[in-house]
Amino acid sequence: MSINKVVAGADEAIKDIQDGATVMFGGFGLCGLPENCITALVKKGTTNLTCISNNAGVDDFGIGLMLHKKQVKKMIASYVGENAEFERQLLSGELEVELIPQGTLATRCLIAGYGIPFVPVLAGVGTEVAVGKETVVRNGKEYLIEEAFDAEFAIVKAWKGDTMGNLIFKDTARNFNPLMAMAGKTTIAEVEELVQPGELDPNMIHTPGIYVHRIFQGSNYEKRIEQRTVRKAN
Amino acid sequence: MGLTKEQIAQRISKELKDGYYVNLGIGIPTLVANYIPEGINVVLQSENGLLGMGPFPEEGKEDADLINAGKQTITTLPGSAIFDSAMSFGMIRAGKVHLTVLGAMEVADNGDIANWKIPNKMVKGMGGAMDLVAAAKNIIVAMQHTNPKGESKLLSKCSLPLTGIKCVTKIVTDLGVFEITADGFRCIEHAPDVTIDEIKAKTAGRLVIADDIKAVAV
Numbered sequence: 001m002s003i004n005k006v007v008a009g010a011d012e013a014i015k016d017i018q019d020g021a022t023v024m025f026g027g028f029g030l031c032g033l034p035e036n037c038i039t040a041l042v043k044k045g046t047t048n049l050t051c052i053s054n055n056a057g058v059d060d061f062g063i064g065l066m067l068h069k070k071q072v073k074k075m076i077a078s079y080v081g082e083n084a085e086f087e088r089q090l091l092s093g094e095l096e097v098e099l100i101p102q103g104t105l106a107t108r109c110l111i112a113g114y115g116i117p118f119v120p121v122l123a124g125v126g127t128e129v130a131v132g133k134e135t136v137v138r139n140g141k142e143y144l145i146e147e148a149f150d151a152e153f154a155i156v157k158a159w160k161g162d163t164m165g166n167l168i169f170k171d172t173a174r175n176f177n178p179l180m181a182m183a184g185k186t187t188i189a190e191v192e193e194l195v196q197p198g199e200l201d202p203n204m205i206h207t208p209g210i211y212v213h214r215i216f217q218g219s220n221y222e223k224r225i226e227q228r229t230v231r232k233a234n
Numbered sequence: 235m236g237l238t239k240e241q242i243a244q245r246i247s248k249e250l251k252d253g254y255y256v257n258l259g260i261g262i263p264t265l266v267a268n269y270i271p272e273g274i275n276v277v278l279q280s281e282n283g284l285l286g287m288g289p290f291p292e293e294g295k296e297d298a299d300l301i302n303a304g305k306q307t308i309t310t311l312p313g314s315a316i317f318d319s320a321m322s323f324g325m326i327r328a329g330k331v332h333l334t335v336l337g338a339m340e341v342a343d344n345g346d347i348a349n350w351k352i353p354n355k356m357v358k359g360m361g362g363a364m365d366l367v368a369a370a371k372n373i374i375v376a377m378q379h380t381n382p383k384g385e386s387k388l389l390s391k392c393s394l395p396l397t398g399i400k401c402v403t404k405i406v407t408d409l410g411v412f413e414i415t416a417d418g419f420r421c422i423e424h425a426p427d428v429t430i431d432e433i434k435a436k437t438a439g440r441l442v443i444a445d446d447i448k449a450v451a452v
Contacts, residue, residue: 029305081358103323103365110320122368126399173299223298226305
């Protein structure tokens with residue numbers, strides 16, 4: 001018998017995410033989003049969420065769906081363009097926003113998963129990102145001290161996973177997903193294909209199952225494309 | 235008439251060297267990929283986690299799982315590599331990426347750059363720009379010399395919130411090519427039909443004209 005982390009579906013996976021929770025969402029733009037769990041959170045109506053994600057979706061997809069239902073109290077992201085409702089809530093003061101450099105966002109996830117409490121980074125030195133932050137000087141260079149994220153939940157989307165929680169991502173849908181998987185106190189993974197232990201090559205695993213607490217096979221992925229760009233066939 | 239966007243991109247492409255790993259930002263920088271000189275092999279980095287960015291897919295072959303940092307559908311190439319966002323910025327931070335080309339709203343004559351925020355107007359976020367400008371050793375800015383009001387974007391001090399400090403190495407605008415030096419902007423090339431007087435009139439920061447200034451070859 002092996003450890004089994006399988007839950008029935010998105011509703012069960014997110015059922016203990018309470019109002020006021022801090023939740024990380026994998027994905028870059030609309031690529032690699034945990035669509036099933038976002039839909040389940042919208043249905044459950046959880047409010048006052050602090051969401052950590054690179055982007056905030058678009059008006060009618062991704063985290064945008066939760067913004068529309070006013071479920072988000074605070075958004076921590078690096079880029080939030082392409083979302084009119086987000087901008088409206090931000091300018092009206094309904095939504096709190098913390099914008100942080102993308103590499104810093106990724107690294108704060110990484111160090112959370114590596115058990116490192118803080119890290120010195122150059123990005124943001126001399127800008128408004130540095131305001132109120134502790135700094136350190138080494139070899140004449142100033143660095144900002146950035147803290148590991150402390151999130152109760154991380155929700156990620158993988159291509160394939162096994163019942164023990166081992167994950168493999170596909171193409172650039174990898175992005176923040178393996179990092180957030182490492183960073184959550186409780187990590188929920190939805191996968192396109194759920195298989196039995198032994199079916200995935202151990203050499204090909206991106207996220208070892210030790211970081212994953214719940215896993216299920218998602219369904220009806222829309223995988224919306226934000227900017228469809230093509231060239232003429234040769 | 236100064237350089238077109240395509241000519242700015244074409245001029246920047248001459249900075250590429252064989253074996254370079256290059257990060258191209260959104261806008262004019264993206265066009266640089268169309269002018270990679272013959273015999274020069276470069277690898278394009280997309281900061282969402284790809285080295286070896288290929289062209290747009292043929293119609294019908296778009297894949298939602300394969301996009302660039304501008305969220306456009308793209309392709310991989312033989313020899314491409316995919317990685318997560320932390321490694322992507324790790325290789326940038328570690329100085330492995332040789333050249334970064336990005337757009338800007340303002341550049342100061344000490345190399346400060348502002349390109350992410352207009353207070354109370356544009357709140358989109360910095361994305362990866364702050365990480366890129368803080369770490370990259372060779373940063374070329376591609377932009378128009380003046381804003382839509384005709385005001386210089388080359389300043390003695392940026393008025394907009396900064397993206398990074400003392401980081402820009404070179405600027406290519408519709409009017410010419412400028413290096414950042416201790417004496418401020420050093421104009422080393424001018425657009426073929428643009429006079430030095432026009433460049434002087436449209437540049438707000440400290441400006442030095444190189445003794446051996448020449449016309450941009452386009």
